[in-house]
Amino acid sequence: MTRVVLRRPGGVFGLAVLGLLVVGGVVSYWWTPFDPRAADPARAWLPPLREGHLLGTDRIGRDQFSQLLAGAGGTLVAAVASAAVAAVVGVALALAAVLAPRPLRASAVGLIDVLVAFPTLLLAMVLSAVYGSSLATVVAAIGIGFGVGVARVTRAELLSVLGSDYVLAARASGARTGRIVRRHLLPNVAPTLVVQLSLVMALAVLAEAALTYLGYGASPSSPSWGGMLHEQQAHLAARPLLVIWPGVAVAVTVLGCNLLGDALRDAGDPRAVAAR
Template sequence: MSVPSSRVLRALLKSRSGFAGSVLVGVLVLSALVSLVWTPYDPTLARPQDSWLLPLSGGHVLGTDRLGRDELSQLLTGARSTLRTALLAAAIAAVVGLALALAAVLVPRWIGAAVVQFTDVLIAFPVLLIAMILTAVYGGSTWTAVTAIGVGAGVNVARVARAEAGRVLGTDYVLAAHAAGSGTWRTVRRHVLPNIAPTLIVQLSLVLSVAVLAEAALSYLGFGTPPPAVSWGRMLHEQQSYITARPLLVIWPGLAVVCSVLGFNLLGDGLREAADARLRVRELQEVPGA
């Protein structure tokens, strides 16, 4: 059953988790867009004369690091890197997950069993471990990290999508569509994908949050975004030696990572509640007099 986008948006804004997630993700997106056209200072330019400035001093809202680089400028630029990584990883995970899920339920049974076994083996490897292995082999880069995170998360999406697709394919209306002459791909497009969309939305929101954490962790360990590019994980890595003397330099990127992960999770929950027509019908039935 399809859900009009306007009703989904209204239901999303009425949900506490959806509204809070929309605000947090909106701040991330706005920061990334602003960084495309403006930052207070060049985030990579060192100014030794401005090193270790406290917030609201010397024209620096959040202060500067030991090289005199503006913290706010680095946070804005890091938001762009984080959002790009998260969106690309989620896109790769969606393609990989749907391809594996549909292959498992639509192909002959013995091929589907092989796909399931292959997926189960890959699930045993954590996303971060896969990313570290690939970046160690092919070198640390944003594209290597994005691909590793997307493929690693895609197998988890595939397991959930396969279960949901199998459930939908066994329903009476899908069997009736087959009996009426509906082709396989027409059935998938008109019945399977719309019905598994709410579940996929939740899974992809988790992929976005995992991608933010994984990118920050890889950059912190030196496997992610290479210098001189700015990322929140690299900011944490560069300031860890000075955490006692200048704790704010670690708090700012740490808060950015936490708020982004929380925002994607809350937004995913809100979208699931808003898009799943079955949940809304159940809520209406529980209201007295409805």
């Protein structure tokens, strides 16, 4: 699958974007050109490439490149953690919807249908109002909200695999449900699940930036791309570059995750591989 993904420009672009995000996020925990939280009013509103500030400074003199680099760490954590929560929630609900006793299966399917209708951003706002604004709250809300969508897709795949001859043969031979899940069900739905989780990462990046912009995300003291957009919106007309940097970072990251998801989907489709 890796070789097929690397043959596609979208797959290469997506992997490159995720690689840069990982490198930037990891590096920012140990080093940034300037302290992203340190204000220097004497150097406020510096243009790019002035006095060592690659992307300039904001209204209180904070280095924009350092803030962008530090924000990559929070974005990476939000994307990966949200995808992990979505995987756990989605797989658990999907398995319950196809393998549990009949009353529980109906309850699981009903729960999925109800949660799908509940907007993820609204869920995050409610959780933030109850438990306070934090990255953990945002990750939980995004993971649960998008995990329900993963559950619907995974359930459909599981139902298809359950009707296959090898699963019926395994059941007829007396194999336990846990063994069937480990040996037959999860390996066969894994490609679809990987694609879905790559798309969840894209949605998580967008949702985390939107929630932070609205004041429901990470702490204001923590550098984030959404926080940069929120702080600079009042100065958009006079200093548009300060909004462009985090906006481009969010857009490119979301685009990269989506293109990677498309490449993974094509790599898992034998017809698409044969057509190449």
